[in-house]
Amino acid sequence: MGILIESLCSPEAGTQVPAIIRRFYTDKSWVEGETLRQLDQMARLNGAMTLAAFPDLHPGKYGATGVALLANRLHPLLIGNDIGCGMSLFMLDLPVRKLRIDKAELRLRELEMQEISDAGAMLAASGLPHDLFPEGLGTIGGGNHFCELQAVDEMFAGSSEGVLDSQALYLLVHSGSRGLGASVFAEFLVAGEANNEGLEIGSPAYTRWKNKHDQCVKWASLNRRMIAERAAKALHADCTLIADVPHNVVRVQPDGIVHHKGAAVANAGDLVPVAGSRASLSYIVRARDEVQQSLGAISHGAGRKYDRASMQGRIGKLRSQREQHLRNPWGGRAICDDRALMVEEAASAYKDSAQVVADLEAHHLIDPVAAMRPLLTYKKAMDQKTGGSLKNDDKRGRKGHYEKR
DNA sequence: ATGTCC
Numbered sequence: 001m002g003i004l005i006e007s008l009c010s011p012e013a014g015t016q017v018p019a020i021i022r023r024f025y026t027d028k029s030w031v032e033g034e035t036l037r038q039l040d041q042m043a044r045l046n047g048a049m050t051l052a053a054f055p056d057l058h059p060g061k062y063g064a065t066g067v068a069l070l071a072n073r074l075h076p077l078l079i080g081n082d083i084g085c086g087m088s089l090f091m092l093d094l095p096v097r098k099l100r101i102d103k104a105e106l107r108l109r110e111l112e113m114q115e116i117s118d119a120g121a122m123l124a125a126s127g128l129p130h131d132l133f134p135e136g137l138g139t140i141g142g143g144n145h146f147c148e149l150q151a152v153d154e155m156f157a158g159s160s161e162g163v164l165d166s167q168a169l170y171l172l173v174h175s176g177s178r179g180l181g182a183s184v185f186a187e188f189l190v191a192g193e194a195n196n197e198g199l200e201i202g203s204p205a206y207t208r209w210k211n212k213h214d215q216c217v218k219w220a221s222l223n224r225r226m227i228a229e230r231a232a233k234a235l236h237a238d239c240t241l242i243a244d245v246p247h248n249v250v251r252v253q254p255d256g257i258v259h260h261k262g263a264a265v266a267n268a269g270d271l272v273p274v275a276g277s278r279a280s281l282s283y284i285v286r287a288r289d290e291v292q293q294s295l296g297a298i299s300h301g302a303g304r305k306y307d308r309a310s311m312q313g314r315i316g317k318l319r320s321q322r323e324q325h326l327r328n329p330w331g332g333r334a335i336c337d338d339r340a341l342m343v344e345e346a347a348s349a350y351k352d353s354a355q356v357v358a359d360l361e362a363h364h365l366i367d368p369v370a371a372m373r374p375l376l377t378y379k380k381a382m383d384q385k386t387g388g389s390l391k392n393d394d395k396r397g398r399k400g401h402y403e404k405r
Numbered sequence: 406a407t408g409t410c411c
Binding site: 061080081082085133135136139141142143144145176178179181182183185186248 | 406407408409
């Protein structure tokens, strides 16, 4: 099977037996030493029982990312600030052959300026308070977040015919709960309720965090839909949801709490997007029954190879060199007016998404359904004159709106 | 990751 199960029990680790680590990657996926050290530390967290590590594994601020952890305590620190972050895939009622890339690029630039009809009603329809950070809806954010226009590059044999239309355009949206999740995390950090101890299941702090988490998950899912609707509107099209998969959440299970730390939630039979980078293919995969071995999780993307800071030295300083990073091998382009962000998010900062998918397949967790090529990747648009962000979000009276919830 | 630290 190739699944290496390693049970560590060092005498200095205290009374608790470290969690069993199940590794779902091969030696073809590069994992650096610092990440393995973090993984080992996570296995020694309070109440940690089982850990699943995936091929996109890379270091994070509060432990390795690309991991699912089953524990009998709740660890808000592992989920961090972007509670509910995930990937959603939408199909557009627009065929690839009708795409005019120049026109589409100009239109997609206006993505975050598109009107949102009634944010309050959308929130209420999602079972959320109508005034829960409505002005943040439809915003992508920074870091690895994006909204990407894609086309089917390849459909894999025997894979679920009729699920995807090979002639259609798609939107893959990667975003989360923005300032909402950040405010929840900050609140628990300040109160000393997010630390290495973790929270006891059923305790008051556990219940408070879990309720806010559930709101963030709903809000983030709605946000991805609003981003897709803004993009569709900019492109004069309509969109239909195909898959909505969070990778920064907890799931309460009979045997404990599964923490998805940058690991996509994958129930058997689910379609799951595995994102590439600006210049590599993304994949749509179908989770197999065997995902129960990996705690109902798989990779959510390629995963970083180089950290953000070190990327600044790896990309050429010339304008022509920089502009190469806004192009991809399929004639696609990236919209990213923020130079530092463009460098940090260059394709070369990421692992090979094809290898990530190959590793997941080698461990029988998934069947590949389709490879998707990137045509337009919206990251950030700025006003050419003022250098300001091109956002249509109302910032009036923003303070305290969602902080006390 | 962060209506991004003033």
